[in-house]
Amino acid sequence: MRQRYANPPLVEAVVEFQFVPGGHEWDSVFFGEIRSALKEMFPEIENVAGADIHINSEGATVTPAPELKRFLRTDRGMAVTVGAHVLGVSVLPPNLGHHPGWQEFLDTALRVLNVYLEVVHPSPVQQIGVRYVNVLEFGAGAPSLESVVSGASGLIPRRLTQSTGPFTYRFEHFVSADEAGIHREALQLAGATNPPGALRLIVDIDQIWNSGGEKSPDLIPVCNMLHDQAYKLFAQVFTSKMRRLFHPVRQ
Numbered sequence: 001m002r003q004r005y006a007n008p009p010l011v012e013a014v015v016e017f018q019f020v021p022g023g024h025e026w027d028s029v030f031f032g033e034i035r036s037a038l039k040e041m042f043p044e045i046e047n048v049a050g051a052d053i054h055i056n057s058e059g060a061t062v063t064p065a066p067e068l069k070r071f072l073r074t075d076r077g078m079a080v081t082v083g084a085h086v087l088g089v090s091v092l093p094p095n096l097g098h099h100p101g102w103q104e105f106l107d108t109a110l111r112v113l114n115v116y117l118e119v120v121h122p123s124p125v126q127q128i129g130v131r132y133v134n135v136l137e138f139g140a141g142a143p144s145l146e147s148v149v150s151g152a153s154g155l156i157p158r159r160l161t162q163s164t165g166p167f168t169y170r171f172e173h174f175v176s177a178d179e180a181g182i183h184r185e186a187l188q189l190a191g192a193t194n195p196p197g198a199l200r201l202i203v204d205i206d207q208i209w210n211s212g213g214e215k216s217p218d219l220i221p222v223c224n225m226l227h228d229q230a231y232k233l234f235a236q237v238f239t240s241k242m243r244r245l246f247h248p249v250r251q
Helices: 029-038 103-121 217-238 238-245
Strands: 001-005 010-019 044-048 051-056 061-064 068-072 078-083 086-091 125-137 167-178 180-193 198-209 247-251
Touching: 010 103, 029 068, 029 078, 029 103, 078 103, 086 103, 103 217, 125 217, 180 217, 198 217
Parallel strands: none
Antiparallel strands: 001 247, 010 086, 010 125, 044 068, 051 061, 068 078, 078 086, 125 198, 167 180, 180 198
16 A cells, blocks of 8 residues: 555656667657657657756866657646657646646556657666656745754754755665666755745656666566655655645555
8 A cells, every 4th residue: 555645746747767778779750750659648749958068177068968859748737758768758737737646647657658669669778767846835924944844754954954044955875786786766855945935855766777688677566666765755854744734645
């Protein structure tokens, strides 16, 4: 039975698949083939701009990032980001009006993944990640940071909960490292003032396998494990009083 929240402060959730470089050479024609297969669900398209910045003793060099395209629903409540060796599926509850729930979200991500696999024939999956972006806006009469963010679990330093100025806190933990790969957990918590006018929490969980496998791992249990771990980290950030406002339920 899984813990979830009926009313989380979620603004974006992402499931991302990264593939071992190599395999079939990427062809820009893949964008059109993937779009054709997904156009009923994701009819809109936009380019994703980006750049890679490399800094060394001689200065910084900027090179264009690999080409990415994003396919979106007409309500912009879900999106698919496609590129060479990478596929991301996002849900944006503020645009959708609700969160469809993990199982529906995962089912959609796996359907999109099957399309990517059929068109691209990539090398095996090397990394799966889930990301949850949460924003809490309190406005007038905001509570103290200490009543919102918990220092009891040890995940968030108690001194941070007593902060009186802008802050950014980042936590990263490599849970396991062996011949099969590594499991990475990370979160970033940022706020402007105390009492906080807004808090932004990003939870990132990744499973990364070593290169060279002949086939992808069983993806569904891995995705479920990453989702469950993300919820556990999310719950450790907030006080029990705050979590009750998110309406916890068991599924």
